Amino acid sequence: MDPSALRSLLARVKRGEVSVEAAEESLRATPFGDLTYATIDHHREWRQGHPEIVFAPGKTPDQAATIAHQIYERSGRTLVTRVSAEHAAALLARLPDAHYEKRARTVRCSPQATRTGIVVVSAGTADEPVAFEVRETCRFLGHEPRLIADVGVAGIHRLLRRTEDLRAARVLVAVAGMEGALAGVVAGLVAAPVVAVPTAIGYGTGLGGLAALATMLNSCAANVACVNIDNGVGAAVMAALIADGGAEPAS
Amino acid sequence: MDPSALRSLLARVKRGEVSVEAAEESLRATPFGDLTYATIDHHREWRQGHPEIVFAPGKTPDQAATIAHQIYERSGRTLVTRVSAEHAAALLARLPDAHYEKRARTVRCSPQATRTGIVVVSAGTADEPVAFEVRETCRFLGHEPRLIADVGVAGIHRLLRRTEDLRAARVLVAVAGMEGALAGVVAGLVAAPVVAVPTAIGYGTGLGGLAALATMLNSCAANVACVNIDNGVGAAVMAALIADGGAEPAS
Amino acid sequence: MDPSALRSLLARVKRGEVSVEAAEESLRATPFGDLTYATIDHHREWRQGHPEIVFAPGKTPDQAATIAHQIYERSGRTLVTRVSAEHAAALLARLPDAHYEKRARTVRCSPQATRTGIVVVSAGTADEPVAFEVRETCRFLGHEPRLIADVGVAGIHRLLRRTEDLRAARVLVAVAGMEGALAGVVAGLVAAPVVAVPTAIGYGTGLGGLAALATMLNSCAANVACVNIDNGVGAAVMAALIADGGAEPAS
Amino acid sequence: MDPSALRSLLARVKRGEVSVEAAEESLRATPFGDLTYATIDHHREWRQGHPEIVFAPGKTPDQAATIAHQIYERSGRTLVTRVSAEHAAALLARLPDAHYEKRARTVRCSPQATRTGIVVVSAGTADEPVAFEVRETCRFLGHEPRLIADVGVAGIHRLLRRTEDLRAARVLVAVAGMEGALAGVVAGLVAAPVVAVPTAIGYGTGLGGLAALATMLNSCAANVACVNIDNGVGAAVMAALIADGGAEPAS
């Protein structure tokens, strides 16, 4: 039910053409899918501009494929994250045109992304799965980000050589584990907002990404905000919203 | 030295009108202030669009006032945060037109802010100092945000009544201590990006804001990113950048 | 040995019909089962109104089945939690009428539950195993709770649509991982007490449920109390006791 | 506006006697107080059966007294917690009949409590401020609890001698710092639900109450649920709700 249909329904209620009970019935029936194992939040697309992203863990391959397919049918695009090989197989069987990005553990089916302005920077090879999850999510949201990989701060000249590319961004996503210093250094080099994603890469006092997170939250640069450890999806959603200029205020 | 002056200097170097040594000398001499107790980063304005924000703790009232005054002379605006009453007195003596916002612990001197699109939401009365720091920083950056206070999730109807106002934002800042759930709930109500600021308000397991931070980082909503506990400045900088549409990419 | 038997025994001691030594012998012999690998606390039913609930981990399938069977023989009902598939097979072989709820990892054998007034609310699909453990434990205790699933706060409208159902509860159990904000929001919507169960669902800073727990303990709503992470049994016991009006005070 | 007034208003809307706009105006205007420094949630009484409890920290004595007075005018009772001596003086000046319980740091003004069934058990002398906060909050809610103090588990016989008193409760509140074992031991002695309040009493590894909290959350007894460290208010609210038989389900 799109917004104009809703307004029309309400107007009919007001005019007495539809009883309150019937209207309520109608509204209740519409917006949620009715798979027994999950309430698909189709309202979300209307509310937030993109359909729900499916988190695969805890769902069987078949469940994940069914949900993703239903979303795709309705919205013309779908993204499933943290998929196992089994999930991927089931998804590709149901959505033959989907793209399985193995390193990112994602399956995506969406139109060619065309918007630009997002740059994704990652510190080391081991951070690439998260960087790729960021990229796949950006694509699902209509953005084709530029990826600058393996530019950790321990060899700062590798990063500095890319300063021009960094400054060409409207918004950046910095992905780093270990010491996590990349986000703060990048933020000092650019005027753009930086969305920082700590990764669980590291050992010992890395504490599964907590050290990188702490570094990022304590950044001396003010143009940094963080998402949860390994949360490539959240970073991409934030970055896409920023690149799009924030929300278009409801008039 | 503004960007065109720099380019001109480099061109003169190229044309041999200025020796490399002289040019270097000139560049070295220019961009940093030379107070003995701090290196003012005047480059920052050129690089990031706004002058350095002065963090008062650890500086004497006189030092803070001198630095702020020097920045104001150069840039026409200045902001000092976490000021004590003594800091404030020294600053107002040197900058008579400045505004001392006692609850926010800020002293600011800047032109009337005119840009809009930022909404600051705070959970409880005790979160207001941070919310006010956000607002003062936004004003320093040229934005006049709308403030919606005391709408914590324990009385969700108070928040829901403001849904329309929330949806009118291009970007939101959610300020909350205690359980910190406000950010995630707000993010679920809007399509805009939400910058979350945990505050140290609470006791016991609140752990000085760590509980609120954890809540925000684990938000099920994807359009949320966090800054450090009580970091109103960082949240405002991120929000202003987002409201301005991210960085204007260098051409 | 039921309470009246005990009182009778003591009266006979007083009247000298039974020696102190014999009485002590008798009392010692009675209340505990004598399996070598566990002391079944049959006193518990007399003391707390329901037989001991069997925690399967650390017990062999055969041990678990023997204990459960002995309890069932004595009390007419039994509940085994956190069962593996092997435990379940052994239990069903010994208790053919038992119900194996696979997602909850429980095996239960008890009369049809008839009491109502408990509502179990869960945030996401992944929280369902714990929500189902709550339900199975409630049934074992004679209560048939209403289950409202997948109503996390990131899509608050899904929850609000169920406000009427929530307010129909005498007591609620809120099950949530990730940010754990569900408990506080629900508590703000109702007048009833809310028993909060954090789950280990999440990653990174979720810290295996600690983030959700912290959120719940710091709830601004006062009508919330928490149990351990994933402790569906404890939540159900609390909820059943509350729905029954607390303990019937001993006269 | 009480529930019947609301229903009447809505009926008039339906009958066209009041326009939707006027009704909305009326509803918006009513339920919130309009002090500039706080939005008093008068809806809460209607929704939750008791007026908002005022948390003093962060409010000036005058603010606290004004808010408390306004609540008292409207509801006939008020409770302010965590008061300083200055808060207390201002409150007593405005509410001469109020009771200042110094150890609990509360000021309360409410009718004589008459309901019974709550027993508050505390471990050591140092836990009494929290135990008294529980009692004052219970009284505000209409309950006169029985207080059993200084019965920590290190001298278990002191506790066991009170078994009969413990078993006379419909619900118990266990208040303990240090090792926090009291809650679990009490829960093993009774059939009633136990609301556990860890206190910050202790030193070193007590970690400001976290050790006691951990003990309580890990209790082997299932009839225990916890509130935040030192949260006497929350424990009392839960206990009163339980003693009252949970919420009266909305029909």
Added chain:
Amino acid sequence: MDPSALRSLLARVKRGEVSVEAAEESLRATPFGDLTYATIDHHREWRQGHPEIVFAPGKTPDQAATIAHQIYERSGRTLVTRVSAEHAAALLARLPDAHYEKRARTVRCSPQATRTGIVVVSAGTADEPVAFEVRETCRFLGHEPRLIADVGVAGIHRLLRRTEDLRAARVLVAVAGMEGALAGVVAGLVAAPVVAVPTAIGYGTGLGGLAALATMLNSCAANVACVNIDNGVGAAVMAALIADGGAEPAS
């Protein structure tokens, strides 16, 4: 080299019968075994009254068996802890008279223990492996402890019924996971010192035994001291030393 041999050697040095160099050579050569993968500390028996206890993890079955055998040859007793099934097989092949206590994961070969006075108390079935490790280590040290199992505080009457047995101890070892309250309650019942062993049993906020440890360290009873989580060996060594009356002071 036993103490008298050492004294004799030194006397001969003093009398000039042995050069300092030769004496040093002799002393250096003697006390350490020379397996390439471990320096067996044979000095320990002379210094501490019992041979080194072998910790199996990180050693191959063959290494463990060789070390244990060499110790046995020299000292007439040996104890290997945390053995895998493979370790056990290799040990039993080399030491046919050894006793493999599967639940304790120990292999022990030592004379019949005869000393008494130690009582080992454990809270739940799942704590038994640690309780058994305590018992096996006590036996290796010449003590036959009394084991009182499954007497956790949630059913305090089970523990109290054993008060007489507890008071018969010269020293107690309390083994408990989950809430860990057993140690403090036992310590309140007896005059004897209590060595507390937290176990990793539990889940969620149990934090792998940290919650139980915190409880024990914060015990209100003063006659409690703790060892590391699951450290049955340390607890047994302490208990045996205490039961033996502390060290026999060197004259």
Added chain:
Amino acid sequence: MDPSALRSLLARVKRGEVSVEAAEESLRATPFGDLTYATIDHHREWRQGHPEIVFAPGKTPDQAATIAHQIYERSGRTLVTRVSAEHAAALLARLPDAHYEKRARTVRCSPQATRTGIVVVSAGTADEPVAFEVRETCRFLGHEPRLIADVGVAGIHRLLRRTEDLRAARVLVAVAGMEGALAGVVAGLVAAPVVAVPTAIGYGTGLGGLAALATMLNSCAANVACVNIDNGVGAAVMAALIADGGAEPAS
């Protein structure tokens, strides 16, 4: 009421010379003091061999003095710990013969201690307050310990020079903050049991004594057990019990 009086009372109950009700009345009335602010546990002396030790924090000087005096009247000795200067003044006014050990923050009144065998070792000057609390508590318990101060492991030769003194102990108490390594090194030098007391001395990663505690709990030496941070009383009680050969088993 001493043990023989109790046995006599029970015998009279048995012979019918005293009614059960009267006996109960008598038993209830006797063992607890009836100060309103604290239940003095006079049973403790009978049960544990020494009267309750008074913890001053949270008690007014007058309360502390009254309690201490009442214990002294009854038992001929008393110990108050963590006293402020005000506590000390009030105590000395009431107990003129008491000894105020300022660095230990204790006031003690007890007969000359005569038993020996305890050695207290401390790492640095800053650990002395805790070492002195250990000594004062030992004296209260009838033991005169030997104190070896300032022998931290960073200058291991200072410690090794005292090896003979260490080996003369029946039991040792090791007091150390910072890295806390003293306990393990001492334990490796002696055959006696070592009670380890971490202190809060240190900074940064010392975490208020948690680092020292962790070191002690992870000691490779098996003859070490720990008490809470700064818990000199607990260490002394354990040490005295051990030096006395554990509890005298009840016959």
Added chain:
Amino acid sequence: MDPSALRSLLARVKRGEVSVEAAEESLRATPFGDLTYATIDHHREWRQGHPEIVFAPGKTPDQAATIAHQIYERSGRTLVTRVSAEHAAALLARLPDAHYEKRARTVRCSPQATRTGIVVVSAGTADEPVAFEVRETCRFLGHEPRLIADVGVAGIHRLLRRTEDLRAARVLVAVAGMEGALAGVVAGLVAAPVVAVPTAIGYGTGLGGLAALATMLNSCAANVACVNIDNGVGAAVMAALIADGGAEPAS
């Protein structure tokens, strides 16, 4: 491109023999390898005196072998750490002269090391893998360290017997898990700087090496600095730099 080539290139730019664009092109093309899965930092050798050390986890055996081979081709030495058996096989196939040190999980190919002055001390058998990683890395850097194993502080005499060997070092590396006290004790015995490596060896409160790390950071000896848990590579790099007298200052 070695430093003199670079200087030559720049001079030619200055003389106009090479355009800025061409020079930049040339510089960009040179220093980085261009494998798609990793940017080999060949600059590092020029900058830091040794080629990049390859961290195997997250790389396929083939990737690791290709990278290592390319480094070896260029630099005449290579080191791969944390290799699996599969990595080792692939590496040995490509680098037949390499040395696979299984316990250290390293594959190294480098000229015979000749420099001395480093002593590596380790506490227990289980710490050897890290000690061996230190040794292999030292060898890669041209140093042949002396290894003193199994000299933990619980048997301090084993360590003290090696005092002379310890004092012969120019720099020491101390490797220890469990309590981690070895570093501080060694530092007290020598005048040389000590690089401390905590290992994850231990259990319970060892917290995966955090306890050992805390001990080392809180060492009372000032000549200690730490690297991350299990970071044998970092310790070896520091030690080699120190043994070489720090960096040769650029003239």
Added chain:
Amino acid sequence: MDPSALRSLLARVKRGEVSVEAAEESLRATPFGDLTYATIDHHREWRQGHPEIVFAPGKTPDQAATIAHQIYERSGRTLVTRVSAEHAAALLARLPDAHYEKRARTVRCSPQATRTGIVVVSAGTADEPVAFEVRETCRFLGHEPRLIADVGVAGIHRLLRRTEDLRAARVLVAVAGMEGALAGVVAGLVAAPVVAVPTAIGYGTGLGGLAALATMLNSCAANVACVNIDNGVGAAVMAALIADGGAEPAS
């Protein structure tokens, strides 16, 4: 007693000119000062090349001055750290030539430092007290370090402009709070070893320096080792040892 005196004494023992008892007496009497409140470790100078550094906290001004004076008398130099104003006054009264560096909280009396090669880099103004403590300690050890202040990574160009100065160091000390990234970035720019000192500067998730410490321990650069938070003394001792080429191996 210097080394040659010691050797001489031992030779006389050997020749029978001095009895063993007298020699022992003599050795025992010599090396330790005998102030009652502290054992001054005069051995340290002989063992480690510099006299003990006095840590003021926990010592009275008079004690600190007495100890420092005694050390100065013996060694010709002394350093007292973490002094209060009162400590400083007492020290300057006793050591009129001493230098009180207020920001560093040190009092030092030592010959003009002449050795060079140490560079101290600090991130922000607030880190200067620690940087100055490093410098004062270096001077006490005979080194005059170069100080490069206020070059945090958020404005990386400020740091990069000093690359040449950084590369001129034989060893560097990096002092940083907040995110602590400075150490890793500096380490990537130089070939020299870097001693990292986290400071407690920051707030919220800075956790009193733990975040900066974690960043430094997880640095991707291998030439970094850390000391405790705010431990300027330790960093200076390490740096001086490194600049001196490690220990001069005992021949």
